[in-house]
Amino acid sequence: MKFSQYSFTPEIINNLEKIGFKKPTDIQYKSIPAIMKGEDLLAIAQTGTGKTAAFAIPIINDIQKKKRNHKESVIRALVMVPTRELAQQIGEVFTKLGKGTRVNTLALFGGVDQESQIAKLLKGVDVLVTTPGRMFDLHHQRFLSLDKVQTLVLDEADHMLDLGFKKDIVDVMERMPKVRQTLFFSATINAKIKKTAYDLIKSNAIRIQIAPKDPVSKNIKHSVAFVKMDDKRFFLERLIKENPKSKILVFVRTKVRAERVKKAMDRVEIESMTIHGDKAQKDRSSVMNFFRTGKVNVMIATDVSARGIDIANVDYVVNYDLPDVAENYVHRIGRTGRGKEKGDAVSFCANEEKPLLDEIEKFVGKPIKVLELKQDEYRQTVDFSEDTSLSVKELMGQIEELDKKVKKNKKK
Ligand code: ADP
Numbered sequence: 001m002k003f004s005q006y007s008f009t010p011e012i013i014n015n016l017e018k019i020g021f022k023k024p025t026d027i028q029y030k031s032i033p034a035i036m037k038g039e040d041l042l043a044i045a046q047t048g049t050g051k052t053a054a055f056a057i058p059i060i061n062d063i064q065k066k067k068r069n070h071k072e073s074v075i076r077a078l079v080m081v082p083t084r085e086l087a088q089q090i091g092e093v094f095t096k097l098g099k100g101t102r103v104n105t106l107a108l109f110g111g112v113d114q115e116s117q118i119a120k121l122l123k124g125v126d127v128l129v130t131t132p133g134r135m136f137d138l139h140h141q142r143f144l145s146l147d148k149v150q151t152l153v154l155d156e157a158d159h160m161l162d163l164g165f166k167k168d169i170v171d172v173m174e175r176m177p178k179v180r181q182t183l184f185f186s187a188t189i190n191a192k193i194k195k196t197a198y199d200l201i202k203s204n205a206i207r208i209q210i211a212p213k214d215p216v217s218k219n220i221k222h223s224v225a226f227v228k229m230d231d232k233r234f235f236l237e238r239l240i241k242e243n244p245k246s247k248i249l250v251f252v253r254t255k256v257r258a259e260r261v262k263k264a265m266d267r268v269e270i271e272s273m274t275i276h277g278d279k280a281q282k283d284r285s286s287v288m289n290f291f292r293t294g295k296v297n298v299m300i301a302t303d304v305s306a307r308g309i310d311i312a313n314v315d316y317v318v319n320y321d322l323p324d325v326a327e328n329y330v331h332r333i334g335r336t337g338r339g340k341e342k343g344d345a346v347s348f349c350a351n352e353e354k355p356l357l358d359e360i361e362k363f364v365g366k367p368i369k370v371l372e373l374k375q376d377e378y379r380q381t382v383d384f385s386e387d388t389s390l391s392v393k394e395l396m397g398q399i400e401e402l403d404k405k406v407k408k409n410k411k412k
């Protein structure tokens with residue numbers, strides 16, 4: 001079925017065409033009719049499968065139709081997300097899909113001046129995309145009201161319902177009309193959170209799950225390399241130098257490590273930028289812009305960028321450190337291979353991180369392909385400090401050869 005065959009308003013059909021969306025993705029195909037009928041939804045689909053438009057299209061469509069009768073803008077849809085960058089990104093999707101519909105969207109998040117946000121709220125907003133903190137601030141100051149919210153969306157729902165955010169979410173729900181639609185979207189969910197989720201939605205809520213067996217999109221080739229902690233930077237250097245035109249997103253465990261890895265890259269003349277929670281919001285935004293537009297090809301991030309971020313053509317995700325939370329493995333590597341794109345991900349696993357790897361494998365339900373490396377033995381021959389012109393593939397080949405030799409020698 002094509003989008004042009006749906007009963008959306010002409011403006012939405014036109015916007016979809018302009019953006020280049022012809023057919024719904026699986027999750028859109030399944031969710032959109034249910035949302036249009038007013039159902040509550042728990043929708044799980046892999047990273048990069050178009051979950052944003054799956055809720056944005058029917059929400060804009062519904063509000064636009066209602067606005068024909070009462071023209072004033074009040075917050076009718078509230079979309080809650082975990083990070084500022086995600087609020088901004090999803091706000092932009094709503095704005096693009098809603099062009100010409102007079103459905104006004106505001107992305108509201110902390111770390112920036114609230115004056116201009118207040119001005120926009122006072123002018124009237126139909127869709128509010130927000131992180132919990134700033135929304136509560138402005139709600140307490142009575143600049144926004146949730147009395148007319150008819151649809152609540154939790155994107156990255158499992159994360160939003162997890163410990164840190166749950167109280168906020170329940171609080172928000174209490175401030176909204178009892179009769180409303182609640183939509184949960186995520187790429188991952190576990191049994192505990194699923195129960196929490198079901199407690200918060202109508203008992204006849206619909207559950208849609210696409211590709212439940214493998215949470216990792218088939219567009220992503222992912223593997224793990226066993227690397228000593230101290231050797232990780234050499235591997236990263238090599239990977240980047242061999243792929244000078246590639247967009248590479250590197251995840252590290254902490255803010256401090258992000259800066260440290262950047263310094264290590266500086267020393268070998270690799271340009272990179274960092275993004276994490278200790279940076280000023282304007283710096284976070286400009287780093288995102290630089291990476292998005294390709295002005296800088298290497299972004300070193302903490303888990304603040306693990307979820308939801310949709311940047312075209314990320315060629316590699318590198319887990320420089322394994323994530324502490326197994327779910328985040330799926331979200332981090334899901335920053336590549338979006339839509340129809342293909343992507344690669346590699347994780348550097350040091351000895352002390354093996355328990356984390358076990359957790360991740362349990363979560364994804366199968367072992368992760370191993371790039372065979374034997375540190376001590378190949379180190380004698382392959383010297384990373386010297387600039388050889390080997391490619392990673394050749395290097396891996398050499399290492400495998402050495403490996404075989406070592407095994408043979410052992411047998412003798
Ligand atoms: P998810 O939230 O599932 O991770 P997103 O909503 O961020 O995924 O969408 C991933 C990418 O797919 C985006 O770049 C988006 O523009 C694109 N996309 C979404 N829906 C369609 C569609 N129907 N046809 C083509 N591309 C789409």
Ligand code: MG
Nearest residue numbers: 051052155308
């Ligand atoms: Mg998403």
